[in-house]
Amino acid sequence: MNTQNTLLCPELSAESLLKIDREVAKYPADQKQSAVMAALVIAQDEKGWLSKETIAAVAGYLGMPPIAAYEVASFYNMYDLHPVGKYKLTVCTNLPCALSGGVHAADYVKEKLGIDFNETTADGKFTLKEGECMGACGDAPVMLVNNKRMCSFMLPEQIDALLAECK
Amino acid sequence: MALIDTINPLLTTGWAKGDAGWSLKDYEARGGYKQLRRVLESKMTQDDLIAEVKKSVLRGRGGAGFPTGLKWSFMPKAAPEKYVVCNTDEGEPGTFKDRDLLRFDPHSTIEGMIIAGYAVGAKRGYNYIHGEIFEIYQRFEEALDQARAAGYLGNNILGSDFSFDLFAHHGWGAYICGEETGLLESIEGKKGQPRYKPPFPANFGLYGKPTTINNTETFAAIPFILGMGAEAYLNLGKPNNGGTKLFSVSGHVNRPGNYEVPMGTPFAKLLEMAGGMRGGRKLKAVIPGGSSAPVLPAEVMMDCTMDYDSIAKAGSMLGSGAVIVMDETVCMVKALERLSYFYYEESCGQCTPCREGSGWLYRVVHRIEHGQGRPEDLDLLNRVTDNMMGKTICALADAAAFPVRSFIKHFKSEFEYHIENKKCLVDPEIQRMGSGFFKAGAA
């Protein structure tokens, strides 16, 4: 099964393809495309970012046109269509967070890392992004690390600790 | 901390143990899945079940407040393939209740969805969980596995002839997927662009099949309503505003968090539960129902009770129950600038009035905030909103317009001051101090 899958899609690892298969199984047999959002995340996790080739590979595996997968990848904010640093930090600066320091937290990270939003540090370690509401406004300031890990109550001390922990 | 305070714990009964109380055995120990069992074992009819939900006057908790029982009754009886979909996109700035519902008590939502599936005759359901809470999505998948293993999901549930399965689908950063038809497009593996309505999802929903879509909190309330009886649930709140509601309180209070209170609880009481104003400062304004709801000045808000009717009468909306509290350190122009940027950024771009209008609103508010406003700008902003409201495929355009109109209406002098003096009325140093990010005295 695995080897067969990797023959179908040599661009992605057998492990990633297995994960994609699990997603496909959630939907009716004729609706494989429904798994594209999850599949793109799985591919992004493996490759670090989504190149046109990776997107096309995912599309091919799900039997959909590459342009349809590309449309999805470019519509949703958390897909990275360009390489990012080892740690992508996304800071929520929407109003509810800003009232409790969201913008100030972003400013603090910018100063510490010497980069602005949408920039990557010279050593390739950090990329900084501005995020919209993450549905965690009571825990402001809030940040995401590499899309999947949420950090709450990020005051200067906590930010310092997080940056130090990112090796 | 899971739950800080509550008046009538219902939805939040399971939150007491924080992260240690979410699993199936805890839920069962609290009486979980009893209602599903009762519905199936008594072979309750679909009509009786829907009538019970109608009687509770449960209104959709996702923002629009549409009566849930009525919505369920719209589902065509005969269709062979139908779906139940849960909306946990929760992108409305200020809202963070559905996250905690799934975090501390995912099985109440699961049980509510299974019962809804029974009521409308669906065999399959999806819960759409926004991508920013991936850890919660993973927990929900675990909860689904538990429910499946215990026979609450799958074929012939609890030995009945009812079969239903449920899956989780995650978003990946698009506010517009909270709009129900954008969400359905997204589950289908497309851009989350809302559809023209009609047809409504009850007739043409997921994969073109009849679909009932409700908010997480709406589904989570179902087992509790059946448990205590529709009438008792309704009586917890006030007429036409049944039950309890979760309020996500954010901003300048001492204890931001989720609070469950009966509908009709005075705002002043909710504010007190949230620990009162941070630093004892003065309340300036409140957005009572998520960032799309019109802002209300302090005096108006202090006279409101937390229910659909009272907030509507005051000129705003209960919306998603996100209460954004602002004190006197806030510059209202800057606050609006941030919201307008959000709607501009999140417009899906299908409709010209929304795509162009939201950009225009942001640019004009931005220039006022940055000292380049012109005297005619306030009229211009109002005119732009006139051309957006009610003229688009979905309500995002209205959601972009409401804050602009209400901020200008209630805080006009602050905008005028900005245009005239090219600076904030509220001293920038005071604004900076307001967020609590910098320790007193630190640079």
Ligand SMILES: Cc1cc2nc3c(=O)[nH]c(=O)nc-3n(C[C@H](O)[C@H](O)[C@H](O)COP(=O)(O)O)c2cc1C
């Ligand atoms: C722009 C926009 C965003 C929305 N976001 C959400 C959301 O995040 N969660 C939600 O439950 N409903 C949201 N809604 C409302 C849904 O379209 C829909 O009315 C709701 O999910 C129905 O469930 P209910 O009847 O239980 O409230 C949004 C609507 C619009 C127009």
Ligand code: SF4
């Ligand atoms: S109103 Fe805006 S968000 Fe809604 S469909 Fe039109 S362009 Fe998209």
Ligand code: FES
């Ligand atoms: S505004 Fe930042 S998480 Fe909601």
